[in-house]
Amino acid sequence: MATGRNHRPATSRSRGIPEATVARLPLYLRALTALSERSVPTVSSEELAAAAGVNSAKLRKDFSYLGSYGTRGVGYDVEYLVYQISRELGLTQDWPVVIVGIGNLGAALANYGGFASRGFRVAALIDADPTLAGRTVAGIEVEHADGLEQIIADNGVSIGVIATPAGSAQQVCDRLVAAGVTSILNFAPTVLSVPEGVDVRKVDLSIELQILAFHEQRKAGEEAPEEEETAPPAAPPAAAVTKKRSEPGPDGDVPAVMPA
Amino acid sequence: MATGRNHRPATSRSRGIPEATVARLPLYLRALTALSERSVPTVSSEELAAAAGVNSAKLRKDFSYLGSYGTRGVGYDVEYLVYQISRELGLTQDWPVVIVGIGNLGAALANYGGFASRGFRVAALIDADPTLAGRTVAGIEVEHADGLEQIIADNGVSIGVIATPAGSAQQVCDRLVAAGVTSILNFAPTVLSVPEGVDVRKVDLSIELQILAFHEQRKAGEEAPEEEETAPPAAPPAAAVTKKRSEPGPDGDVPAVMPA
DNA sequence: CCAGCTTTGTGCACGCGTTCACAAAGGCAT
DNA sequence: ATGCCTTTGTGAACGCGTGCACAAAGCTGG
Ligand SMILES: NC(=O)c1ccc[n+]([C@@H]2O[C@H](COP(=O)([O-])OP(=O)(O)OC[C@H]3O[C@@H](n4cnc5c(N)ncnc54)[C@H](O)[C@@H]3O)[C@@H](O)[C@H]2O)c1
Ligand SMILES: NC(=O)c1ccc[n+]([C@@H]2O[C@H](COP(=O)([O-])OP(=O)(O)OC[C@H]3O[C@@H](n4cnc5c(N)ncnc54)[C@H](O)[C@@H]3O)[C@@H](O)[C@H]2O)c1
Numbered sequence: 001m002a003t004g005r006n007h008r009p010a011t012s013r014s015r016g017i018p019e020a021t022v023a024r025l026p027l028y029l030r031a032l033t034a035l036s037e038r039s040v041p042t043v044s045s046e047e048l049a050a051a052a053g054v055n056s057a058k059l060r061k062d063f064s065y066l067g068s069y070g071t072r073g074v075g076y077d078v079e080y081l082v083y084q085i086s087r088e089l090g091l092t093q094d095w096p097v098v099i100v101g102i103g104n105l106g107a108a109l110a111n112y113g114g115f116a117s118r119g120f121r122v123a124a125l126i127d128a129d130p131t132l133a134g135r136t137v138a139g140i141e142v143e144h145a146d147g148l149e150q151i152i153a154d155n156g157v158s159i160g161v162i163a164t165p166a167g168s169a170q171q172v173c174d175r176l177v178a179a180g181v182t183s184i185l186n187f188a189p190t191v192l193s194v195p196e197g198v199d200v201r202k203v204d205l206s207i208e209l210q211i212l213a214f215h216e217q218r219k220a221g222e223e224a225p226e227e228e229e230t231a232p233p234a235a236p237p238a239a240a241v242t243k244k245r246s247e248p249g250p251d252g253d254v255p256a257v258m259p260a
Numbered sequence: 261m262a263t264g265r266n267h268r269p270a271t272s273r274s275r276g277i278p279e280a281t282v283a284r285l286p287l288y289l290r291a292l293t294a295l296s297e298r299s300v301p302t303v304s305s306e307e308l309a310a311a312a313g314v315n316s317a318k319l320r321k322d323f324s325y326l327g328s329y330g331t332r333g334v335g336y337d338v339e340y341l342v343y344q345i346s347r348e349l350g351l352t353q354d355w356p357v358v359i360v361g362i363g364n365l366g367a368a369l370a371n372y373g374g375f376a377s378r379g380f381r382v383a384a385l386i387d388a389d390p391t392l393a394g395r396t397v398a399g400i401e402v403e404h405a406d407g408l409e410q411i412i413a414d415n416g417v418s419i420g421v422i423a424t425p426a427g428s429a430q431q432v433c434d435r436l437v438a439a440g441v442t443s444i445l446n447f448a449p450t451v452l453s454v455p456e457g458v459d460v461r462k463v464d465l466s467i468e469l470q471i472l473a474f475h476e477q478r479k480a481g482e483e484a485p486e487e488e489e490t491a492p493p494a495a496p497p498a499a500a501v502t503k504k505r506s507e508p509g510p511d512g513d514v515p516a517v518m519p520a
Numbered sequence: 521c522c523a524g525c526t527t528t529g530t531g532c533a534c535g536c537g538t539t540c541a542c543a544a545a546g547g548c549a550t
Numbered sequence: 551a552t553g554c555c556t557t558t559g560t561g562a563a564c565g566c567g568t569g570c571a572c573a574a575a576g577c578t579g580g
Binding site: 278279280281317318331334448468 | 536537538539540541544545546547548
């Protein structure tokens with residue numbers, strides 16, 4: 001069950017743009033769109049980099065992968081760059097998206113206006129709960145999970161969003177993939193196993209918070225060096241160790257780090 | 261207005277764990293917790309790596325930064341590792357968190373059970389809307405944004421979640437930071453500018469979708485090599501360009517890629 | 521037409537992260 | 551007690567990503 005085999009399948013780099021650059025293009029696009037709305041005709045790499053929160057050299061190198069549509073001494077034409085990046089990201093076409101799992105999060109996503117703004121269209125909302133089916137969320141009728149495959153096929157959906165509980169995520173994922181979905185955005189806290197050629201990106205709130213907590217603890221530990229961080233307390237892991245095996249000695253004791 | 265200066269301020273590496281490793285620790289922890297609930301006493305790096313979806317050598321190296329609590333020929337003690345990672349991530353203590361912006365998303369977050377499960381506690385919900393103040397969401401009373409500073413101080417909050425519209429995010433961020441918050445999880449689609457020492461992590465749905473769209477387009481382009489990807493059609497960008505300015509010439513025409 | 525200024529595009533070096541491969545370590549069976 | 555087998559911990563190589571620094575390019579003013 002869920003062997004967890006994902007090799008980061010080739011991703012891009014087929015004949016061009018590095019993955020790190022692809023991840024920044026939406027950032028540039030957003031900044032450029034804002035400039036466009038303010039009718040700014042051109043921007044320098046320095047200005048745009050500041051707006052996107054990146055290094056200007058990095059930005060220039062990123063754009064060079066697209067073919068570099070800049071003018072030396074002047075900068076980049078905003079409108080033209082907006083179009084070029086949009087085209088590169090595939091936003092000039094319409095991407096129908098299904099959301100599976102219309103609970104707290106799924107409903108919020110359905111109500112989110114940020115979808116339609118950039119080429120994404122919520123084609124269907126799907127949930128396994130029979131009492132939800134037929135209800136309308138964000139002006140779209142929730143359909144029962146039984147018709148998942150048909151919905152995917154009818155709408156030519158290739159991008160799916162999973163917002164079900166973790167326990168159902170792999171199963172939903174399998175059905176989506178079998179029905180033809182090749183890109184998945186996963187909000188459930190699970191590692192999804194997918195065949196090669198299917199892209200999975202995850203959004204995981206818990207992980208983000210835990211990373212923040214780590215740094216937070218680090219900061220606190222640096223401020224107050226004599227706290228309880230460095231000092232190895234004899235306090236055992238509470239109810240952590242259920243069946244204490246043949247522990248060589250250190251329980252909450254000295255870390256016993258003995259480099260070879 | 262949002263000069264966008266963020267240098268990736270030192271982050272970790274102060275005296276140890278690489279950032280990439282920190283980002284994976286929550287993943288390991290989740291897999292280990294699942295094993296713990298099934299009363300599995302030990303795991304090999306191979307098994308655990310599979311469950312977490314990573315390379316086993318990477319996992320072993322990651323654990324080596326923690327001090328390597330494994331037994332050769334056997335593997336790692338699940339319970340002990342759960343405790344060690346939890347301690348390293350700072351999850352053995354309680355982190356009060358405030359959520360600012362109780363709209364669609366903020367309410368979903370407040371209702372999310374995944375917070376309390378791992379040391380995080382929603383200390384307060386804050387919104388600027390007077391009609392929301394006093395209402396109860398997820399059993400917690402929404403407080404007005406006027407009291408933000410007081411709430412932060414009273415609860416000793418150091419982690420803040422921003423779920424307001426993009427336009428308010430920087431302003432909310434500034435107030436949070438001024439009030440003492442040093443870690444921010446931002447859901448608004450904006451680049452936040454913060455002073456050094458403050459960590460910001462962002463969750464951006466639009467960016468994730470756009471990255472997926474890029475790969476999706478790439479896949480489609482590879483399948484049908486004679487489509488409209490490589491061939492530069494004379495078709496204009498449809499409704500993409502709102503106000504067509506003094507375009508230098510190429511509209512949907514030949515890309516004019518002229519390498520130096 | 522030329523000089524000077526601005527800004528791009530990129531060669532290069534460096535550091536981080538990933539992965540392979542293997543020696544050392546420890547348990548277990550005999 | 552000894553040898554075998556499993557698995558860890560890590561040295562080393564490699565590749566990607568980042569940022570510096572600069573030459574080339576293009577605009578503008580004279
Ligand atoms: N709410 C949040 O803020 C938040 C934050 C981070 C992560 N998450 C994760 O997102 C997921 C959804 O969270 P939520 O709070 O919306 O949960 P929820 O319980 O409110 O909603 C889950 C929905 O999925 C539906 N569902 C269950 N099994 C299904 C299936 N097999 N097919 C189709 N639909 C199915 C349920 O009927 C329910 O409507 C969870 O995995 C949660 O861990 C939520
Ligand atoms: N809904 C989603 O699924 C989703 C997905 C991705 C990103 N986002 C982003 O998350 C943010 C919130 O989305 P949403 O759908 O919940 O929007 P929303 O409009 O439903 O909620 C925003 C809330 O923020 C409050 N607010 C506004 N200014 C404030 C301020 N200065 N201080 C405190 N509170 C303030 C508003 O009163 C409102 O209740 C937006 O930036 C959106 O782009 C939302």
